[in-house]
Amino acid sequence: MRSYGEYCSIAKALDVIGDRWSLLIVRELLIRGGCRYTDLKDGLPGIATNLLSDRIRELESAGLVRREDAPPPVATTLFHLTEAGAELRPVLDALGRWGVRYMIEPADGDQFRGQWFAFPASLFLRDRDPGGPPLLIELRAADSPAVIEVSGGTVCTRPGTAADADLTLAGAPQLILRLFAGGLSPAQAADLGLQIRGDARVLDRLLPGSPDAAGSTPAGARGRTRA
Amino acid sequence: MRSYGEYCSIAKALDVIGDRWSLLIVRELLIRGGCRYTDLKDGLPGIATNLLSDRIRELESAGLVRREDAPPPVATTLFHLTEAGAELRPVLDALGRWGVRYMIEPADGDQFRGQWFAFPASLFLRDRDPGGPPLLIELRAADSPAVIEVSGGTVCTRPGTAADADLTLAGAPQLILRLFAGGLSPAQAADLGLQIRGDARVLDRLLPGSPDAAGSTPAGARGRTRA
């Protein structure tokens, strides 16, 4: 990317990560940890393969991404974020929080991947009973399942399924998202078609609901997602 | 900008503000409040005038910018952020904080505007004596002066000068920035050429120095800049 040539930290940051796709590559690596080229390509539907390889190289030479030749049995290249790259998390958190307003409307042709729930889950859900038993929540949306693990105050999301989930939410991604963001109560989401199976009370532990009134503790360092 | 077509709030946010120059336009409007076209052009050195008019119109139709035909004596169009646009501040804060790492090195041909100190000032300075007397700090860097007003716990920055400043800092922008960010003590900055005139003790009130040890209160809602 052509530099803005401005001595301003925002412009400097955009010089490095302002290119198209760059921040989304960081998103995937933050959510999933080490990724193969193919994993990245799958997590970035629509990217052209030449652009992906260009961007990875740029992020690498900017010191945000590290390439690791994994030994057998993996025997492939894995891409990781460096520390500087991982420090972009607050940027993605802020962007993700701001962008939720554009997700109320149905997707209409948009691609979806279950792991993209990781950011909303970390942003909106909070384990209000850190001493309680660990929880597993399975999310089934658009053929791309994901699992939220709640344990000891942390909220982690990963792609995949869980046979022994305490709770399963199945339905359109926007219903799950609006539920997490507080725009819908569980009952309202169910009325709109969200299937809630299992122990629905675990939602009380996670959602910023009526008890523990809204706006009490804005945001500190909470549990984060990991691969 | 072409949509990413992903049902992810980060991608949706980038669909709206991911275009080149868009976030920097928001930066200028956040720092200075209502701006004329010419003000924006001056605050975005390097932008082509057709791009500026394109971007303003895009931001307008996205609902982030509002156009106001000011009556005489101004008799010109003023551009403002809408509420949705102003809510991008946490995004710019996070970006600005992350990008500071790229400002340690000298600018070398970069453009500079005094008002760009507004973000570092709000991010790094804190009025640790909200009951103390109001303060005026004049910054003189690269022919583009700015003033920081500290009063009752808020830290506001605007372009311009102050005849009766309590403190004047004159020197290279990176010296002032590193001083604010905690990378240099006042004495070290002075050794490197920063001219500190006036009551240097006001810095103790603002810098996160040795008393009130580092990392105690990370970041709550603090004073913000205004035009």
Add this chain to the structure above:
DNA sequence: CGGCATCCTCTTTGATACTG
């Protein structure tokens, strides 16, 4: 002068095909 619109060139992107 403020607020654009036009024209032109150059760079970046996207789609697809191909390779070790």
Add this chain to the structure above:
DNA sequence: CAGTATCAAAGAGGATGCCG
């Protein structure tokens, strides 16, 4: 699997013209 090669289309940058 992890890319490179090719090429058409879109976008960015720069100069300049227009109109109140």
